[in-house]
Amino acid sequence: MHAAITYVGIDLAADPKRTGIAQLRDEGTKVVVEDVQVGADDDAIVSAVMSARKAGVDVPFGWPRAFVELVEAHRTAALPPPPSTGPQWRREILYRATDLEVRRRVGKNPLSVASDKIAHPAIRWAGIAARLREQGIPVPPDGCGVACEVYPGAALAAWQLAGHRYKGTEGAASRAVLVKQLSTQLPWLDWAAHHDACVDDDNALDAVIAAVVARDVDHGLATPPPPELAELAAEEGWIWLPEGS
Structure with a gap:
């Protein structure tokens, strides 16, 4: 008999009220969406990750090595003058290796954790990760521990389901279509009673x-x-993309 396995997904926002958590129960022949909720504080996230075989977290797990080095060199007045401070130099500073790989593979552009608002939930994750490590739960940036970094928009692109403007109140109709397409693409996924919750809230x-x-x-x-x-991913984080349809 197949022992059920729990997988967790976390759409991490800086504001707990906008943080989504989903739990999947893998029964072998089917995978059931056991629970979905929006509104999760740090305690709920720590508890969910600790209960999981693997947890996917939609948030950057680290910062670009070049950005960290620049900040430290600037702090100590040891930064050598660059030949140019133009867009190419800034791009090399502000984006992680995994961001560029996602762009190359599926055409999606991850937000820069060094220069965009995504830094706020990333800082929240850094604090949560510290709590998990304190509990003996390994959460290295490259995702080889219990938690791994994911990007739902890029996953949809890998599944050839990109193009939906499904965010926010105005995206409800697109979410309904997307849930239907995911149900077809992932026939083993049983949405149980949570179909409507996913249509209601991105x-x-x-x-x-x-x-x-x-x-x-x-x-x-x-x-x-x-x-x-691999060495860069161990510092900066790595966005795990499904291999395809």
Whole structure:
């Protein structure tokens, strides 16, 4: 008999009220959306990750190495003058290796954790990760521990379901179409009583997608860092993308 396995997805916002959590129960022949909620404080997130075989978290797990080095060099007045401070130099400073890989592979542009508002939930995750480590739960940036970094929008692109403007109140109709398409693409996924919650709130839907990707990572169906980027991923984080349809 197949022992049920729990996978967790977290759509992490800086504001707990907008943070989504989904739990999947993998029964072998089917995977059931066991619970979806929007509104999760740090305690709820720590508890959810600790209960999971694998947790997918929609948030950057680290900062670009070049950005960290620049800040430290600037702090100590040791920064050498660059030949130019133009867009190419800034791009090399502000984006992680994994951000550029996602753009190359699926055409999605992750937000820069060094220069965009995504830094606020990333800082929240840094504090949560510290709590998890204190509890003996490994959460290295490259995702080889219990938690891995995911990007629902890029996962949809990998599944050839990109193009939906499904965020916010105005995206409800698109979310209804997207849930229907996901049901067709993932016939083993039983939405149970949570279909409507995912149509009503994009944070709930992203949490379910994050949990599905976490399951893919656990099953070896997502792309790990290539050897030449493994060292950078261990510092900066790595966005795990499903391998495709």
